[in-house]
Amino acid sequence: MGDNNFNLPPGFRFYPSDEELVVHFLHRKAALLPCHPDVIPDLHLYPYDPWDLDGKAMVEGNKWYFYSRRTQSRVTESGYWQTIGVEEQIYSSSGHKIIGMKKYNAFFIGEPSEGVRTNWIMQEYRLSDSSSSTRSSSRRRNSKIEYYSRWVICRVYEHSSNSDEDDDGAELSCLDEVILSLDDLDEITN
Numbered sequence: 001m002g003d004n005n006f007n008l009p010p011g012f013r014f015y016p017s018d019e020e021l022v023v024h025f026l027h028r029k030a031a032l033l034p035c036h037p038d039v040i041p042d043l044h045l046y047p048y049d050p051w052d053l054d055g056k057a058m059v060e061g062n063k064w065y066f067y068s069r070r071t072q073s074r075v076t077e078s079g080y081w082q083t084i085g086v087e088e089q090i091y092s093s094s095g096h097k098i099i100g101m102k103k104y105n106a107f108f109i110g111e112p113s114e115g116v117r118t119n120w121i122m123q124e125y126r127l128s129d130s131s132s133s134t135r136s137s138s139r140r141r142n143s144k145i146e147y148y149s150r151w152v153i154c155r156v157y158e159h160s161s162n163s164d165e166d167d168d169g170a171e172l173s174c175l176d177e178v179i180l181s182l183d184d185l186d187e188i189t190n
Contacts, residue, residue, distance in 0.1 A: 014039065014060040018090045021065075021125050022100035026153050029067060030127055040153065042067045049078045050107050050120040050156050063157045070126060070150045079109040081122055090125070098128045123155040 016025070028035045040058050043066040048056065050064075057066040074081040083105050090100040105122040108115030 014058065014065070016065075018102060018125065019093055019099065021153050021155070022090055022127065023092075026067075026100065026125060026127060026151065029151050040065050040067055044068060045154060046071065046073055046076055046081075049076045050118075050122070050158070053156060057156070063155055065153065065155055067151050068154050070152050074105070075112065079107055079115050079118075080112050081105040081107055082112075082115075089128070100128050101126050119159045119161075121157055121159045125153045125155070126151075 025035060025040055041056070043053075043057055045066070045068040053059075053064040053066075057064040059065075083103055085104050087101050087103045089098045090102055091097065092099050103124045103126075105124060107118045107120035107122070109118055110116055
C-alpha cells in the first residue's frame with residue numbers, strides 16, 4: 001500500500017464498492033465522524049501527475065484512493081484532468097435513495113484543449129446535493145460541515161485496452177475462473 005503503513009492484518013484487501021466509498025468514507029468525513037481504520041489519506045491532487053501518486057495515496061493493486069477538494073483547477077505539471085461522459089448517480093443498495101455522484105475524468109498530457117489523452121482515468125465521488133444539505137442546524141457546525149462537504153474521494157487507475165474488467169473493476173475469483181474453465185470443458189466434450 002505504498003509508503004502508507006496502516007498496520008492492517010495480513011490478507012486485507014481494499015476493494016470498496018461505489019456505495020461503500022460514499023457512505024462509509026466520504027459521508028463520514030463530511031459529517032466529521034471518525035473512520036476506522038483511517039486508510040484513505042487527504043491529498044491535494046492537482047500538483048501531482050497520476051503516475052506520481054504511488055506513496056502519496058492509498059494503493060490497492062493498480063488503483064489509488066485519496067480524499068481531495070472539489071475544484072475547477074485540474075491542471076498538473078504535465079497535463080490536466082478533463083471530465084468525460086456525464087455524471088452518474090449512486091444509489092443506496094435498496095435503490096430508493098441517491099447517496100452520491102460519480103464523475104469520470106481522463107488525464108491529458110499537454111496544454112488544456114490541445115492535450116493528448118492518456119489511459120489514466122479518475123473516478124471522482126462526491127456527496128449528492130440532497131445528502132450534503134441535510135445536516136445539523138447549528139451555525140458553527142454547519143459551516144464546518146459545509147467546508148467538509150466539498151471533499152471528494154478519487155479512485156485513479158491506468159485503464160488498459162485489453163482489460164476484461166467491468167466499470168467497477170470487478171475481477172473474477174480463482175473459484176469463478178475454475179468454474180468457467182469447467183464450463184468450457186463441458187462444451188468441448190459435447
